[in-house]
């Protein structure tokens with residue numbers, strides 16, 4: 001019985017790297033995979049998964065209108081899909097997460113999702129909330145705060161490095177816009193900016 005997996009972490013924790021390693025592992029064993037990433041996150045180029053360590057792969061871009069069940073089943077009809085891998089899973093809608101669960105349950109295709117748990121204010125993303133609710137397997141990938149504790153939070157910073165407390169949930173960016181911190185140091189930075 002295939003499962004729906006959610007690998008979650010703060011930013012810069014190795015999510016994309018781990019996804020690309022998992023993909024390689026499936027493919028080197030002769031299995032056909034499908035990769036997806038959020039269309040709105042075009043840091044590596046539209047429809048491209050890039051990791052800070054230098055690995056990259058082409059992927060299918062998903063947006064709010066994408067029916068992931070239909071797209072994967074169309075491919076599966078003429079070539080068996082051994083695994084579906086989704087990057088930036090925080091940007092999935094709840095309905096799209098349900099589509100991924102249906103791939104596992106109805107088509108017996110394993111689905112591996114990778115994404116953030118929370119946004120710059122410490123609130124759950126829609127996709128992460130649904131994955132935390134229904135995924136068969138939850139795995140936290142670890143990254144480190146400058147103090148040495150586990151970094152679980154994502155601080156959004158401005159051009160001067162000051163914490164940002166207000167704004168849209170979605171703002172694409174990398175190490176220039178976000179710093180992964182432990183909860184204690186995230187809270188201190190947010191309170192200092194109040």
Ligand SMILES: Nc1ncnc2c1ncn2[C@@H]1O[C@H](COP(=O)(O)OP(=O)(O)O)[C@@H](O)[C@H]1O
Pocket residue numbers: 009010011012013014015016017018050051052053054143
């Ligand atoms: N040259 C490098 N050698 C080894 N690790 C690296 C290198 N560059 C970045 N990293 C590590 O890669 C991780 C970020 O990987 P990435 O897959 O881009 O993260 P995420 O997708 O979670 O944002 C960080 O742990 C960072 O320390």
Ligand SMILES: Cc1cn([C@H]2C[C@H](O)[C@@H](COP(=O)(O)O)O2)c(=O)[nH]c1=O
Pocket residue numbers: 010011012015016041088116118119120121154156169170171172173174178
């Ligand atoms: C915290 C937070 C992040 N984002 C965006 C910023 C990046 O484009 C991605 C996450 O990148 P990763 O390196 O693959 O983890 O998400 C956002 O839009 N809003 C936020 O609050």
Ligand SMILES: [Zn+2]
Pocket residue numbers: 145146147148149181182183184185
């Ligand atoms: Zn800390």
